[in-house]
Amino acid sequence: MFLALPRCSMPARRVSPCAAGVVLGLLLLAAAPASRGAPPFRIGVVAAENVWGDIVEQLAGDRVAITSILSNPAVDPHEYETNARDAAAVARARLVIANGLGYDTFIDRLVAASPNPARRLIVVAHLTARRPGDNPHLWYDPTTMPRVAQALAEALAQLDPGGAPFYRERYRAFQASLRPVARAIAALRAQYAGVPVAATEPVFNYMAEAIGLAVRTPVAFQKAIEAGVDPPAAAVAQMEDQLRLRQVRVLVYNTQTVSPVTARARGLAARAGIPVVGVSETEPPGTTYQRWMLEQLRALRRALEPGRRG
Ligand SMILES: [Zn+2]
Structure with missing residues (x-):
């Protein structure tokens, strides 16, 4: 059995006079079985x-205590305002992961408000070499997750060297768990590459690109919906004509950034018999990234099936 005694020499620990750590560690041992080898302080x-x-949870399990700030699929993440709880979590954190590309500028403010040279900050946009102005919805790009998992596994092993073998094992399992998603994308691509679709907002566009779908909605329309403003009239007219004239096979509908304009597009799609596939920015509760992506890809497949009418 692996005993989760505190490692007093561990340089990364922030708080913990050694004696107090030992006492607390023994208390924890008495309170709960230590068979999983989690450190006494998550x-x-x-x-x-x-x-x-x-992803952090899948790699680290109960060795970490995670606070996820944007976690409600019912609110628009582009308009999120932070609170004192977020600030306190960042102040305590040893590892922070953010998307970048302007999607979560609140993180920069929270990190700057509680400087800590020992805290690790991972910005996904930097890992994936994205540039300002690029589509920020990076988790829909299937090439993103393997890189994120690798960076996280390395950072976790540095912060918690005793858990390194555990993180390595979880990392391998995570990479293997992405294969069904890659297979689903490849199968869709084999069948539907080049098919024209509409999208109310750019959230799904990296995935659409991976599948080879041709997103026909004007960029100006999608960007305006993303920014929470009204799209230019010409872009709305073009989007609506594509739906009325059935120039697109599916409407990919962002359920988190809705407005009267997107609702109208949805109504037009329904009247034209164009299937609507709902996608969200934020991972729904009670699922995993892999299941979430697979469910959305299955819904897309059903919508694209020949003869399917909305
Ligand atoms: Zn968005």
């Missing part, structure tokens, strides 16, 4: 978006 982690928090 590593504080803040994920700006819950999808990154999910």
Whole structure:
């Protein structure tokens, strides 16, 4: 059995006079079985978006205590305002993961408000070499997750060297768990590459690109919906004509950034018999990244099936 005694020499620990650590460690041992070898103090982690928090959890289990800031699929993440609880979580955190590309600028403010040179900050946009102005919905790009998992596994092993073999094992399992998602994308691509679709907002566009779908909605329309403003009239007219004239096979509908304009597009799609596939920015509760993606890909497949009418 692995005993979870505190490692007093561990340089990364922030609080913990050694004696107090030993006493607390023994108390924890008495209170709960230590068979999983979790450290007596869980590593504080803040994920700006819950999808990154999910990956941390899949890699680290109960060795970490995760706070995911954007975690409610019922609110528009582009308009989120932080609170004191978020600030306190960042102040305590040893590891922070953020999306970047302007999607979660609140993290920069929270990190700056409680400087800590020992805290690790992972910005997904930097890992994936994205540039300002790029589509920020990086978790829909299937090439993103393997890189994020690798960076997280390395950072966790540095912060908690005793858990390194555990993180390595979880990392391998995580990479293997992505294969069904890759297979689903490849199968859709084999059948539907080049098919024209509409999208109310850019959230799904990296995935659409991976499948080879041709997103026909004007960029100006999608960007305006993303920014929470009214799209230019010409872009709305073009989007609506594509639906009325059935120039697109599916409407990909972001259920989290809705407005009267998107609702109208949805109504037009329904009247034209174009299937609507709902997608969200924030990972729904009680699922995993892999299941979430597979469910959305299955819904897309059903919508694209020949002869299918909305
Ligand atoms: Zn968005």
